[in-house]
Amino acid sequence: MKAAGESLATQATVDFDAQAAVALARCQALARFTEQPGQILRTFLSPPMEDCHRLLSRWMEDAGMHVANDRAGNLRGYYPAATESATTPRLILASHLDTVPNAGRYDGILGVVLGLSLVEALCGCRRNFGIEVIGFSDEEGVRYGVPFLGSRALAGTLGAAQLARKDANGVRMAAALGDYSAAHPGAVEAVLHPRARGYLEFHIEQGPLLEEENLALGVVETIAGQSRATVAFRGRAGHAGTTPMPLRRDSLAAAAEWLVSVESIALKTPGLVATVGRILCEPGAANVIPALTQCSLDVRHADDAVRRAALHEILASAQTIAAQRQIAAEPTVEHDHAAVALDPALIAIVESAVRHAGVRSTRMVSGAGHDAMILAAHLPAAMIFLRSPGGISHHPDEAVHAEDVATALRAGLSFLDLFESHLFSKNRESEPPVCTT
Ligand code: GLV
Ligand code: MN
Numbered sequence: 001m002k003a004a005g006e007s008l009a010t011q012a013t014v015d016f017d018a019q020a021a022v023a024l025a026r027c028q029a030l031a032r033f034t035e036q037p038g039q040i041l042r043t044f045l046s047p048p049m050e051d052c053h054r055l056l057s058r059w060m061e062d063a064g065m066h067v068a069n070d071r072a073g074n075l076r077g078y079y080p081a082a083t084e085s086a087t088t089p090r091l092i093l094a095s096h097l098d099t100v101p102n103a104g105r106y107d108g109i110l111g112v113v114l115g116l117s118l119v120e121a122l123c124g125c126r127r128n129f130g131i132e133v134i135g136f137s138d139e140e141g142v143r144y145g146v147p148f149l150g151s152r153a154l155a156g157t158l159g160a161a162q163l164a165r166k167d168a169n170g171v172r173m174a175a176a177l178g179d180y181s182a183a184h185p186g187a188v189e190a191v192l193h194p195r196a197r198g199y200l201e202f203h204i205e206q207g208p209l210l211e212e213e214n215l216a217l218g219v220v221e222t223i224a225g226q227s228r229a230t231v232a233f234r235g236r237a238g239h240a241g242t243t244p245m246p247l248r249r250d251s252l253a254a255a256a257e258w259l260v261s262v263e264s265i266a267l268k269t270p271g272l273v274a275t276v277g278r279i280l281c282e283p284g285a286a287n288v289i290p291a292l293t294q295c296s297l298d299v300r301h302a303d304d305a306v307r308r309a310a311l312h313e314i315l316a317s318a319q320t321i322a323a324q325r326q327i328a329a330e331p332t333v334e335h336d337h338a339a340v341a342l343d344p345a346l347i348a349i350v351e352s353a354v355r356h357a358g359v360r361s362t363r364m365v366s367g368a369g370h371d372a373m374i375l376a377a378h379l380p381a382a383m384i385f386l387r388s389p390g391g392i393s394h395h396p397d398e399a400v401h402a403e404d405v406a407t408a409l410r411a412g413l414s415f416l417d418l419f420e421s422h423l424f425s426k427n428r429e430s431e432p433p434v435c436t437t
């Protein structure tokens with residue numbers, strides 16, 4: 001088996017600063033693939049996602065990986081082990097390639113690019129496990145209003161309810177996936193490889209805590225649970241000039257009152273975050289009283305009981321406000337994902353790897369959702385956070401320090417060594433790594 005000391009020889013041959021510069025340039029290059037000129041927006045199965053796959057595939061192939069799309073629109077690059085057999089284990093390095101509207105360049109994308117960088121850092125060396133780098137097709141849920149479509153496909157939890165959903169153009173998810181498969185006859189089945197033994201996701205923190213603690217890296221221990229819902233307020237359209245105020249059934253005014261109540265419920269509940277991020281109002285004319293207002297709702301907390309109680313209170317408050325205004329409120333809960341604890345053994349390995357990289361880290365709760373929370377139900381999963389300057393994310397000013405990226409890569413390479421020891425320490429012997437170049 002490869003001794004921990006041998007990793008130092010590999011570490012010594014890698015120029016992590018240069019690799020970090022390449023990784024950042026790649027994130028910049030991928031940012032130009034967008035549905036919205038002047039901004040970054042890349043959604044599930046969109047043409048810019050295809051462009052993004054083309055460029056990433058080229059880089060992956062240059063790094064000696066076998067590349068394929070799967071039928072859920074995920075990009076999958078495989079770097080084979082020293083010897084491949086029916087028992088060869090694999091490690092997954094993954095994150096997502098879709099974005100929110102007017103996004104930054106790093107949320108998700110950096111994790112995929114760093115997976116590729118780690119393969120490149122092996123300089124042709126083969127390990128006793130294969131490495132699969134996955135770029136998930138959807139984590140943000142922008143196109144269909146429900147998140148994690150790529151990772152849920154792998155986990156086998158993309159069900160009929162999701163597949164029946166329509167996008168803003170009325171295209172059902174099942175039809176979009178059918179068209180995608182027809183256009184990609186070489187696409188492989190969207191399943192998790194049966195011998196995947198570990199999952200590691202690099203991601204920007206998207207919050208201010210690491211910067212506050214002057215730390216480059218954090219190790220995620222738990223990912224907060226999240227609920228997503230839509231609340232439709234149904235009032236009555238009317239003439240803006242002739243309908244007296246007491247006779248109005250204004251759905252948007254009801255929604256406005258509810259928004260303030262969502263905020264106060266979140267403010268009085270420690271650790272709770274609640275967001276109404278999208279409002280659609282019909283018929284949408286300046287001189288017509290709004291008949292229908294549909295609001296999105298996103299509620300998160302590390303404690304599922306607290307989150308569910310808050311969701312209940314928030315939805316009840318929509319009913320109360322609507323009743324007082326003699327209109328209807330119709331809530332639909334679309335997504336409920338429990339908080340997820342990541343794998344203790346893998347967390348310990350990540351912490352050792354970060355120590356090998358010469359820096360301190362801290363254990364953290366992630367308020368943001370990540371593909372790791374879907375995969376964690378199926379295999380040991382861990383995450384490394386990189387400090388987010390200013391805590392800014394889901395914003396074009398999202399950034400990451402080049403030196404933190406270099407440190408993350410240094411830790412990542414140590415992780416590969418430690419993961420290999422962990423895999424083979426119990427009851428198996430393995431060959432030393434093989435260098436093909
Ligand atoms: C993903 O960015 C999320 O909404 O947490
Ligand atoms: Mn995001």
Ligand code: MN
Pocket residue numbers: 096107108139203369370
């Ligand atoms: Mn993300």
